Amino acid sequence: MIFPLTFGLDLETAGVKSEYALQPFRAGSKSGRITAASMAANGKTFGVLNPSIESLRTMLNAAIQSDAYLVGWNTAFDAAWLIAVGLEQEVFQVKWLDSMLLWRHAVVEPEGEDVPRQKRKSYSLESAMKEFYPDDAEFKEFKDFQATDDTSLDLLLHRNEMDALWTLRFAEKFWGMLEGRQQVAALIEARCIPSMAKTKVMGLKASPTAAQELSDRLEAEAASIYKELLDTSPEIEGVNLASSPQLQTLLYDVWKLPVDRFSKKTGAPSTDKYALFDLAFLDPRASLLKKLREAKNNRKKYAIGTLNSLEYNGDGHVRPQAKIFSTYTSRITYGSSDKATIEVVKTTKAKGEVRSTKKVEVPVGIALHQWKRGKEYRRIIQPPPGYLLTEFDFAGQEFRWMAVASGDETMLSLCAPGEDAHSYMGAQIAQRDYRELIKMVKDGDAPAANDRKCGKFCNLSYQFRVSVKTATVKARVEYEMDVDENFIRQSQVIYKGSYPGVGGQPYQRTGGYWASQIEKCKRLGYAETFAGRRVQLTGNWAGRDAWPMESTAINYPIQGTGGDQKYLALAIARNLLPQFGGYFYYELHDGLFFIFPEDKAEVASQVFLTELSSLPYEKAWGVKLPIQFPVDAKIGVSWGDLMDLNKFSLR
Numbered sequence: 001m002i003f004p005l006t007f008g009l010d011l012e013t014a015g016v017k018s019e020y021a022l023q024p025f026r027a028g029s030k031s032g033r034i035t036a037a038s039m040a041a042n043g044k045t046f047g048v049l050n051p052s053i054e055s056l057r058t059m060l061n062a063a064i065q066s067d068a069y070l071v072g073w074n075t076a077f078d079a080a081w082l083i084a085v086g087l088e089q090e091v092f093q094v095k096w097l098d099s100m101l102l103w104r105h106a107v108v109e110p111e112g113e114d115v116p117r118q119k120r121k122s123y124s125l126e127s128a129m130k131e132f133y134p135d136d137a138e139f140k141e142f143k144d145f146q147a148t149d150d151t152s153l154d155l156l157l158h159r160n161e162m163d164a165l166w167t168l169r170f171a172e173k174f175w176g177m178l179e180g181r182q183q184v185a186a187l188i189e190a191r192c193i194p195s196m197a198k199t200k201v202m203g204l205k206a207s208p209t210a211a212q213e214l215s216d217r218l219e220a221e222a223a224s225i226y227k228e229l230l231d232t233s234p235e236i237e238g239v240n241l242a243s244s245p246q247l248q249t250l251l252y253d254v255w256k257l258p259v260d261r262f263s264k265k266t267g268a269p270s271t272d273k274y275a276l277f278d279l280a281f282l283d284p285r286a287s288l289l290k291k292l293r294e295a296k297n298n299r300k301k302y303a304i305g306t307l308n309s310l311e312y313n314g315d316g317h318v319r320p321q322a323k324i325f326s327t328y329t330s331r332i333t334y335g336s337s338d339k340a341t342i343e344v345v346k347t348t349k350a351k352g353e354v355r356s357t358k359k360v361e362v363p364v365g366i367a368l369h370q371w372k373r374g375k376e377y378r379r380i381i382q383p384p385p386g387y388l389l390t391e392f393d394f395a396g397q398e399f400r401w402m403a404v405a406s407g408d409e410t411m412l413s414l415c416a417p418g419e420d421a422h423s424y425m426g427a428q429i430a431q432r433d434y435r436e437l438i439k440m441v442k443d444g445d446a447p448a449a450n451d452r453k454c455g456k457f458c459n460l461s462y463q464f465r466v467s468v469k470t471a472t473v474k475a476r477v478e479y480e481m482d483v484d485e486n487f488i489r490q491s492q493v494i495y496k497g498s499y500p501g502v503g504g505q506p507y508q509r510t511g512g513y514w515a516s517q518i519e520k521c522k523r524l525g526y527a528e529t530f531a532g533r534r535v536q537l538t539g540n541w542a543g544r545d546a547w548p549m550e551s552t553a554i555n556y557p558i559q560g561t562g563g564d565q566k567y568l569a570l571a572i573a574r575n576l577l578p579q580f581g582g583y584f585y586y587e588l589h590d591g592l593f594f595i596f597p598e599d600k601a602e603v604a605s606q607v608f609l610t611e612l613s614s615l616p617y618e619k620a621w622g623v624k625l626p627i628q629f630p631v632d633a634k635i636g637v638s639w640g641d642l643m644d645l646n647k648f649s650l651r
Contacts, residue, residue, distance in 0.1 A: 001183045003175045005068040006097065008040035008168030009059065011078045012160045014146050019340035019362055021145055024077070025201050025319065027084035034081055035145070036157050038164040045161035049153055053085055060090040071097040071171040073125045073163065075190075076324060079197035088198070092574075096193040097186075099167045101325050102174035103128065105186050108328050109536045110552045125163060128170055136166075181532025181622070185564060188531070188620060189325065191571035195584040196322045196332075202384075203317030204586060206306050206366070207638070210380045215303035217376065222295040229288040241292065247271045257283055277477045298377075301367050305336070306380055308363040320365035320586070328535055329556060330563030332587045334368040337361040368586060379640030383585070388601035391642055392612050392631040393591040394565060396421060400629055401530070401558045402463045406513035408501025415627040426455025428498050429491050453479065454491075462495040463502055464555045465514055514554050521553035529557055531564035531621045565629070566592065568620055569612050576611060580604035593639075601635060605645050609633040 013021040015032035026032030038047035039059050048055055060082065063070040072078045075098040082091050100123050111120050121127075129137035139162040142155045178186065230236060235254055240246045251257050252269050257279055261270035269275075276293065279286035309318040320334035327333060340362045346354045371377060383389040399421055403411035414421040420438050427434040430451040440448035457479045461471055471488045475481040496503040504511030521527045522541055526534045535556050539545045569592055570584065577583060582596040582604055592612075596604045613630040617623055634642035 001180055003172050005066060006071050006168060006171060007063050007066075007068050008038075008045075008164040008166075008171070009070050009072045009075075009078060010038050010160055010163035010167060011081055012036040012145055012156060013081060017340065018146060019338050022077075022338045023319075023364060024080035024084040024197075025203065025313075025315070025317075027081065032084075034085065035147075036160040038157070038161040040161070040164040040168045043165075045165050047157050047161040047164070049157055053087065056082060056085065057087055057090055060087060060094055063095070064090065064093050067095075069095045069097045071099055071167060073100050073167045073170075074098065075100075076193050076196045076200065076322070079193055080200035083194075083197055084201045091197065092194045092578075094194070095190075097171060097190050098193065098324070099128075099171040099174060100125070101189065102171060102178070102186055104325055105182055105533065106174050106177040107536060108534075109538065110548070110556075111328050125167065125170075129166065132170075132173070133166075139163075179532075182534060184620070185529075185531045185533045185567075188564070188571050189330075189567045191574055192324065192567055192584075195570060195574055195577075196324055198583060199322055199586065200319065202583065203313065203315075203319040204366075204368075205316060205382045205384050206310055206318045206380050207382055208307060208310055208316075210376070210638075211303050211306040211310070214376050214380065215299055215307070218295050218299035218303060222292055222299065225288055225292045225295060229285065229292065232288075233285050241289065242296075244268075244271050247289075251279065251286065251289075255283065255285060257286060274473055274477055277473075281476070281482055298372065301370070302372065302377055302380070305363065305366050309336075309366055312363050318364075318366045320368040322586070325563075327563075329559040330529075330533055330567075331559075332563075332566070334365065334586070336363065336365040336367050338364045369588065371588070375640035377640070379638045381639040382637070383595040386598055387595040388598055388635055388637065389585065389639060389642065390594050390596060390601065390605045390608070390645075391591045391634045391639075392569075392594070392608060393634070394562075395590075395630055395632050397562050397565065397590045397629070398558050399459055399463070400627060401561050402502060402513070403627065404530070404625060405517075405557055406499070406501040408499045408513075411499050411501065412627060420452075421459055422456040423452050424455065425458050425495065425498065426451040426453070428494050429454050429458060454481065457481065458491055458495050462492055463499075463558070465503065465551060468492070514550075517557065518550045518553050521549075527553050527556040527560075529560035529564050530617075530623050531561060531568070533560050533564055535560070562590070564621075565615070568615050568617070571620075572611055572615060573608065576604075576608065580607075602645070602648065605633050605635055609645065 012035045013032060014035045015021045015023070015026055020026040020032040023032060034051060034056070036047060036049050037051040037056055037059065038045055039062070060070070075096050079091050079096065103123055126137070126140045129140055139159050142159045144152050144156065147153050147156045175183065236250065239250055248269055248271050251271065252259055259269040260278055261272070261275040262268065263270050263272075273293070276286060276290040280290045306318060310316065313319060320336055321338075323333050323335060338361070339359050341357050341359055346356075396415070399411070400415050403415050411421070413419065414424055423438045423441060424434050427437045430437075432451065437448055437451060441452050457475055461474055466474070468485050468488050471492070472483065472485050475483050475488065496505065500512060502512055503514050521537050525538055526536050528534050535552065537549055537552060539549055541549055566587060573584060573592070573594070577594070580596050580600045580603070582594050582600070585593040585595050587593065594608070609631060613628070615629065617625055633645040635645050635648045636642040
């Protein structure tokens with residue numbers, strides 16, 4: 001596909017406080033503003049300082065009327081500012097592209113959470129200039145975005161124009177590095193840019209009452225747990241349980257508990273949540289410590305975090321910052337804070353007042369991507385007045401994509417209506433009748449529910465060839481299952497025997513999706529999703545690099561396709577939302593969340609349920625799928641009060 005007709009765009013922003021330049025919603029209160037805007041086309045630039053709304057509208061209309069793509073760098077940011085100043089209609093009419101994301105499509109490599117953020121590849125425009133055109137990067141040295149004098153404003157405008165020009169040049173360069181299916185995947189992904197931009201401006205309505213009630217409950221819970229622990233273990237008095245060294249001394253020197261985990265950073269005995277989960281199974285004191293830490297951390301992260309964000313933003317909304325294609329598998333993630341430079345004044349006897357500046361975090365958002373499942377946590381997030389919240393969840397998303405990728409007959413059959421893959425696997429592990437287990441789970445039988453939970457853990461963990469040690473930790477920490485490594489080994493053998501199309505036959509290292517996918521990626525040098533998105537695998541396939549590279553080869557087509565599925569759904573939703581006055585609200589795990597006016601929400605949800613359950617995979621990706629990918633729909637007055645669409649009524 002040849003590079004389409006494209007214009008470059010860049011905005012510079014400022015605010016009453018420096019961090020307000022990063023917060024588009026501040027435009028509504030006039031505490032943030034667009035200070036410069038430039039477009040580029042055919043090697044020429046046009047820029048203006050302190051642009052009026054009409055001049056900005058003219059820029060957008062130039063792209064609309066030319067049927068051209070408008071490309072930026074981190075484009076959702078620029079689009080958000082344009083929405084914030086009143087140009088929402090034009091923003092949604094424009095066809096957008098993002099040079100930064102095109103670069104990621106071309107070169108992204110695996111980056112897990114074990115890679116420190118400061119060591120991950122930077123995809124800033126400044127980094128691109130230094131990597132590809134260092135001799136032309138001088139314009140990036142100007143950084144006074146709060147400039148007011150004429151000389152500095154001229155330099156600001158020059159940087160703004162060069163940003164637009166080089167953004168356009170890089171778009172063409174990176175586009176040429178992509179093959180056809182990668183280009184299509186990037187175009188589909190880009191359809192969500194206006195929707196993401198709108199969420200940056202709109203934010204999520206959060207209930208301070210619900211947040212305060214949660215804070216009070218967790219504070220009381222922590223106090224009660226501490227009293228119980230103090231009554232049985234008076235030696236904890238005076239110990240700072242939030243201090244790793246002091247907690248380490250208590251656990252391993254005073255209580256003499258076994259040391260099974262060590263800190264990767266210091267080499268000392270670990271006191272992290274994984275260590276406490278293990279110790280909690282061995283000692284009731286450690287169990288109480290775990291519960292105490294959870295109560296305190298949950299209060300700080302979710303309740304106090306929400307209240308701090310509400311106070312900082314000042315308009316009843318929290319604004320977790322959506323990041324498109326944030327992980328190498330393409331997933332959307334959310335940041336909870338912005339950076340701010342503040343002045344710090346210290347008084348010393350020798351020097352008196354000393355003024356300095358430092359970078360701090362400001363709580364513009366919340367830890368949305370880590371949010372807990374409990375209703376008391378989720379009731380904090382609400383739709384705006386006059387709207388209802390809806391969730392569309394891709395049922396068994398990763399299991400279904402593994403079924404398609406592996407072609408395993410049993411897996412594919414379990415994707416049929418009425419089947420329950422987790423009950424099936426639970427029945428295999430527990431050696432029970434599958435249909436009987438389904439019935440018992442529906443009847444509320446607790447042991448049957450635990451068997452199904454075990455089956456869910458196996459289905460969602462083992463398909464990615466997880467190690468015995470890692471699987472044991474995951475079972476204990478994430479699923480709170482009291483299991484050991486022997487159980488994990490045995491259940492992994494049962495899993496492979498149940499789905500030979502995935503891992504081959506038990507006790508064999510050949511055959512199945514895992515082996516064929518690894519060999520394919522060794523040959524190609526990359527792994528690919530069903531939509532054509534790629535991750536580069538250019539390391540050493542031997543030695544200690546082998547396992548992580550093989551794991552990426554196995555995981556990426558499944559997890560990455562899940563991300564592509566979300567972008568395709570958002571592209572379809574973008575066309576439907578205006579019909580019902582709805583908006584995209586946020587994304588989490590397998591779900592997409594939207595808001596609709598109360599009088600249209602039920603009808604809109606039925607339409608979305610139908611459309612998202614039958615996405616045009618063949619037309620968009622050129623892939624004919626053997627199974628359906630249905631969504632489950634829920635609706636309600638808050639995130640914590642969602643109910644099945646068919647059971648909902650406002651009356």
